[in-house]
Amino acid sequence: MFSVNKIKKDFPVFKNHPKLVYLDSAATSLKPRGVIVKLVEYYEKYPANVFRGIYKISEKATEELEETRKIVADFIGAKTPKEVIFTRNTTESINLVSYALGEKILRKGDEVALSIAEHHSNFVPWQQLAKKNGAVFKIIDVNEDGKLIIKKGFFSRKTKILALTYVSNVLGTINPIKEIIKLAKSENPGIITVIDAAQAIPHLKIDVKKLGADFLAFSSHKMLGPTGLGILWGKEKILQEMKPFNFGGEMVEEVSIKKTTFKEPPLKFEAGTPDIAGIIALKEAIRYLSKIGFKNIRRHEIEITRYAMERMLKEFGERIKIFGPKDPRDRGGIISFALSGLHPHDVAQILDEKNICVRAGHHCAIPLHKRLGVPATTRASFYIYNDKKDIDKLILGLKKAWILFTKK
Amino acid sequence: MDSIYKEIILEYYKNPKNYGRIKKPTSSAFLANPLCGDKIRIDVILKKGKVREIKFSGDGCAISQASASLLTEYSKQKKATILKKIGPKKVLQMLGIKIGPARLKCALLPLEVFKKAISKTP
Numbered sequence: 001m002f003s004v005n006k007i008k009k010d011f012p013v014f015k016n017h018p019k020l021v022y023l024d025s026a027a028t029s030l031k032p033r034g035v036i037v038k039l040v041e042y043y044e045k046y047p048a049n050v051f052r053g054i055y056k057i058s059e060k061a062t063e064e065l066e067e068t069r070k071i072v073a074d075f076i077g078a079k080t081p082k083e084v085i086f087t088r089n090t091t092e093s094i095n096l097v098s099y100a101l102g103e104k105i106l107r108k109g110d111e112v113a114l115s116i117a118e119h120h121s122n123f124v125p126w127q128q129l130a131k132k133n134g135a136v137f138k139i140i141d142v143n144e145d146g147k148l149i150i151k152k153g154f155f156s157r158k159t160k161i162l163a164l165t166y167v168s169n170v171l172g173t174i175n176p177i178k179e180i181i182k183l184a185k186s187e188n189p190g191i192i193t194v195i196d197a198a199q200a201i202p203h204l205k206i207d208v209k210k211l212g213a214d215f216l217a218f219s220s221h222k223m224l225g226p227t228g229l230g231i232l233w234g235k236e237k238i239l240q241e242m243k244p245f246n247f248g249g250e251m252v253e254e255v256s257i258k259k260t261t262f263k264e265p266p267l268k269f270e271a272g273t274p275d276i277a278g279i280i281a282l283k284e285a286i287r288y289l290s291k292i293g294f295k296n297i298r299r300h301e302i303e304i305t306r307y308a309m310e311r312m313l314k315e316f317g318e319r320i321k322i323f324g325p326k327d328p329r330d331r332g333g334i335i336s337f338a339l340s341g342l343h344p345h346d347v348a349q350i351l352d353e354k355n356i357c358v359r360a361g362h363h364c365a366i367p368l369h370k371r372l373g374v375p376a377t378t379r380a381s382f383y384i385y386n387d388k389k390d391i392d393k394l395i396l397g398l399k400k401a402w403i404l405f406t407k408k
Numbered sequence: 409m410d411s412i413y414k415e416i417i418l419e420y421y422k423n424p425k426n427y428g429r430i431k432k433p434t435s436s437a438f439l440a441n442p443l444c445g446d447k448i449r450i451d452v453i454l455k456k457g458k459v460r461e462i463k464f465s466g467d468g469c470a471i472s473q474a475s476a477s478l479l480t481e482y483s484k485q486k487k488a489t490i491l492k493k494i495g496p497k498k499v500l501q502m503l504g505i506k507i508g509p510a511r512l513k514c515a516l517l518p519l520e521v522f523k524k525a526i527s528k529t530p
Contacts (some may be wrong), residue, residue: 206410343469345412345444345514353411361444375445375467405421405470 001297004387010288012036020358021390025333026169026363026381027201034207035225038281051250051277061276068283069266075286076216077207078233083267085232085383086241086274090198091121092233093217094163096269097194098125100242102137105160105192108134112161113184115140115148115175117168120364122196122217124232126163142371146171146324147330149299150180157186164404170365170377171324171330172305174204181212185230192238197224202383203301203332205294214238223284226278229391245385246271282352297384301333304382308335308391315395316402323372333382339398342405344378350401356394412505420474425481428463432506437524438466441517446472448518450480450525452461453478459491459526469514471507476518478502494519 001296008014010032018199022030045225048058050065066081072079102125112126116139130137138159141149146168156161162184167174190289194215199204201218208216215238220229234242243263244251248271253261262268291299305328312335313319322337339347344360351358359379362369371376380394431512433451440447446468453461461502462483464476469509479499499519509514 343446343467345442345469345471345511349412349511361443366442369445375447406420 002292002300004347006298007292007385010034011046014385016050017355018034018377019355020190021354023380023390023394024359025202025222025331025383025386026358026379027200027359028227029224029381030385031050031226032185032224032285033282034288035281038276038284039226042277042280047242057394061280064280065274065276068279071283071364072231072233075290076233077209079209080236082264082266083233083236083239085234085269086279087230087232087269087277088228089217089221089230090186090196090217093123093215093229093235094194094196095125096232096245097192097215097217097234098129100269101192102129102161103133104243106130106133106135107160109136109158111138111156111159112163113138113140113155113159114143117142117146117148117164117171117173117365117368118163118165119169119196120366121198122163122165122194123365123367126161140164142171142173142368145326146173148173148175148180150181150183155184155191157187157188159184159188159191162191165191165196166206167197167203167332167334168201168368170363170368170379172334172336173324174200174330176213178215178386183260183319197354199332199334202289203297208233209270220282220285221277224288225282226275228275229278229282236265238331238394241268242269242397243276243294244271245269250271250274292384296408299386301382302328304386305331305333305335305393306387307388308380308382308394310396311391311395312337315399319402323377333380334379336379338374338377339402342401344376346405347398347401349377350404351394351397354393354397354400356390356397358394389400410418410455412507414505415522416504417470419461420477420494421520424464424473425477426463427465427477429465430461431464433461435525435528437521437528439517439524441472441513443513446514446517448472448521450475450476450518450521454488457488459486459488462503462519463490464518465523468517471503471511471514472517475515476521479522480517483526484511491526492523494523 011030046057046060046203050062069081069084072084139360195212195213197218204225216233251271348360430451434523436451438449447466450464462480
């Protein structure tokens with residue numbers, strides 16, 4: 001049975017802040033005890049560097065790290081753990097593809113396509129690459145309901161890269177990634193598709209084989225895991241053809257004064273000592289999520305999101321603008337909104353006085369905010385540890401802010 | 409917890425002082441904070457090195473709007489050479505509230521624009 005009260009007990013932060021109403025999981029999720037315990041376990045029991053230690057605690061650390069790689073691979077339906085690369089974050093995962101592959105395949109006059117709803121991390125790397133290589137930076141627009149508008153003939157043989165977010169971190173929209181990839185590949189079978197799954201991975205069951213993408217990028221910290229760790233999944237065959245991203249330790253096979261040969265993926269892309277503790281602890285996050293089950297997570301999330309949207313509209317009517325899809329089933333647990341005449345920073349600050357954490361600003365998506373015609377929005381995002389009581393407190397806080405800033 | 413939205417802040421937010429534009433300013437300046445979308449413009453008329461008239465315009469949160477009101481109020485009839493020396497401390501003192509690091513930029517954006525405006529004038 002899915003019980004938020006029970007789940008809350010698994011997150012030590014609620015013990016330290018019993019009144020905390022955390023509605024900023026789209027920025028980062030809270031961490032369950034199991035993950036924290038595992039982090040400490042590494043530092044206390046086998047705090048050695050990985051791979052080359054010829055002693056027991058190093059071998060144990062390596063084994064634990066590689067176990068996570070396998071668990072991640074199974075979790076996303078990868079063909080082999082060799083397709084799972086550990087990075088620092090989603091941003092680095094995307095940059096890796098851009099540098100190690102994009103630079104090589106994108107030629108003058110080619111196109112790189114993405115949506116206006118991208119997070120800067122899936123926008124700026126491609127924009128810069130397009131500039132450098134003389135390619136066309138092509139943007140997919142969104143409609144009033146926050147859904148992508150892909151016009152007929154948008155993709156062509158020239159479209160070499162499609163970089164798309166699975167779930168918008170502002171609109172909450174769940175994009176029909178599978179269908180879009182299919183469409184793009186039907187126009188150009190060789191197109192490289194890069195999916196930013198940072199906002200999707202905590203909420204949706206992802207199977208990369210079914211999705212049809214070439215790359216999937218996400219972060220550990222949004223899915224209950226430690227910070228400082230990102231994942232890049234890529235098709236084995238493509239990874240093999242790519243040049244290294246960073247050079248240095250761990251990624252080489254043979255080094256001489258004249259030349260260096262590199263390891264096979266994934267180690268080819270993992271120069272330097274990785275975030276060992278973080279990687280080891282990530283598996284506990286995956287185990288926790290798997291135990292709850294994505295069906296339950298999704299059902300709960302839709303219920304909370306629906307409740308929040310209904311209450312907001314009932315309370316504020318015309319005075320509130322909720323961006324993105326009207327149907328909560330079409331969104332991840334994200335609601336970005338604007339209360340007319342109230343500045344998002346002021347709203348967030350008032351909510352903070354009641355220990356309610358929301359985000360205010362452009363959420364690293366300035367092009368989208370320009371498109372929406374607002375400088376900033378307030379964003380509330382939900383996860384497994386949120387319940388309707390949290391939403392009630394949010395509504396109460398918003399009412400307070402409204403009265404404070406509008407009464408004459 | 410103490411609210412930073414003291415009466416004075418709310419009062420200036422709802423009824424800003426010196427809000428608007430000056431037709432023929434001797435100088436003006438504009439800055440935007442890309443983080444929150446706050447925009448502030450300050451028009452000023454300086455005569456004999458003194459602020460004769462000053463107005464601000466733009467959108468922003470309560471903190472930045474109150475800060476702009478207070479700053480423009482304070483500067484009237486004062487010498488530009490003295491006003492140029494105003495630092496963040498003075499602005500925070502006028503606001504009379506404790507501001508966390510995340511909101512400091514809101515409070516100080518008007519000062520930045522203000523300094524730019526009065527420094528431009530011959």
